[in-house]
Amino acid sequence: MPTRDTMHKQTLLKRWLLGASLAALTASGASAATATRGDFGTLADGTKVEAVTLSNGAGMTARIMTLGATLQSLVVPDKAGRKEDVVLGYDTAREYLARPNYFGVSVGRYANRIAKGKFTLDGKSYALATNDGPNSLHGGLKGFDKRMWKIDSVTSGPDARVVLSYVSADGEEGFPGEMKVTATYTLTERNELKLEYRATTSKPTVVNLTNHAYFNLSGNDARDVMGNLVTLNADRFTPVDATLIPTGERRAVAGTPFDFRKPIAVGTRIRDARDQQIRYGRGYDHNYIVNGAAGTLRLAAVVEEPVSGRVMEVRVTAPGIQFYTGNFMDGTYFGKGQRAYRQGDAICLEPGTFPDAPNHPDFPSARLDPGKTYVNTMVYAFRTK
Numbered sequence: 001m002p003t004r005d006t007m008h009k010q011t012l013l014k015r016w017l018l019g020a021s022l023a024a025l026t027a028s029g030a031s032a033a034t035a036t037r038g039d040f041g042t043l044a045d046g047t048k049v050e051a052v053t054l055s056n057g058a059g060m061t062a063r064i065m066t067l068g069a070t071l072q073s074l075v076v077p078d079k080a081g082r083k084e085d086v087v088l089g090y091d092t093a094r095e096y097l098a099r100p101n102y103f104g105v106s107v108g109r110y111a112n113r114i115a116k117g118k119f120t121l122d123g124k125s126y127a128l129a130t131n132d133g134p135n136s137l138h139g140g141l142k143g144f145d146k147r148m149w150k151i152d153s154v155t156s157g158p159d160a161r162v163v164l165s166y167v168s169a170d171g172e173e174g175f176p177g178e179m180k181v182t183a184t185y186t187l188t189e190r191n192e193l194k195l196e197y198r199a200t201t202s203k204p205t206v207v208n209l210t211n212h213a214y215f216n217l218s219g220n221d222a223r224d225v226m227g228n229l230v231t232l233n234a235d236r237f238t239p240v241d242a243t244l245i246p247t248g249e250r251r252a253v254a255g256t257p258f259d260f261r262k263p264i265a266v267g268t269r270i271r272d273a274r275d276q277q278i279r280y281g282r283g284y285d286h287n288y289i290v291n292g293a294a295g296t297l298r299l300a301a302v303v304e305e306p307v308s309g310r311v312m313e314v315r316v317t318a319p320g321i322q323f324y325t326g327n328f329m330d331g332t333y334f335g336k337g338q339r340a341y342r343q344g345d346a347i348c349l350e351p352g353t354f355p356d357a358p359n360h361p362d363f364p365s366a367r368l369d370p371g372k373t374y375v376n377t378m379v380y381a382f383r384t385k
């Protein structure tokens, strides 16, 4: 029988060994970025949900859950070092299904809208469920955001990473081809959260995968985003009709409330109802055409929250980015900490191809063929000012 004294000594020894190995890690220059896997409750039908927490040595933490490969929380330090959650969402997995609003989810197979839920591919017509007025939105009735993803791998330092995957059956939600998708979240020591979506298919199909994080950089202060200074690296955007389907035009932002080429507060022109596009969107809910060559990582957006000093830069490979100011939130979504979310409480920046691209031959193509790999990469980089 070990005496209390030997047990105490063993505990001290264990603590010392742990401390020594941590010190060795730090001395060898290896980073403290860690990825930890844990339970995240169950769905109403008993399905177990897991979450992976990525933490770096610079104060950032990202939690990703297997339901919808969702970014459930993102903790970022402010200019005083206060670490606070900067994305909207729910405390439990169940609420994501009970009151879905795409908070931080992975959206697919087709993010954003397809007009009337119809498109043709190689002469064949496809019909999708219409779940947004006359149109199909965000992959249909049960898109990738409402599916259970698998954790393929979890890796600690130098960068902390989780790879999740999902296999979408041929014909699921009306889309052709079995599609295999992965979502890779990587947290770096430089306070960047990198997210990469990849997909392959067994038959020609269409694809547009994105993440739908709702950012509120004020953290616990929970101010609305009207005072956020936004810069969008886009000379043009795609105007929409009354159902938010692009008309096909690529309109110059110059001289309109859509000009964010220089930093300007979101609220400055959001009520300018002389612009019909503001009326249609109830504010901003539009696809911007990101300047520069699609396929190369380039700056798409900067968001600065002046009080906390948090600044987020968004770099994308996608041709477009949907800028949405949470216009449909009406105080009936009760999020983390039982906070009611209202219109203008967040900014979404959803990198992807243009909405309704399958019905616009001159838009960047959403087509994916067997043997090819679809890749959509986005980086959310944080600093303070």
Ligand code: GLA
Pocket (backbone or CB within 6 Å): 101, 102, 112, 137, 244, 285, 322, 324, 328, 348, 350
């Ligand atoms: C996208 C759309 C919006 C809205 C949200 C989810 O941003 O463009 O119109 O549907 O998703 O509520």
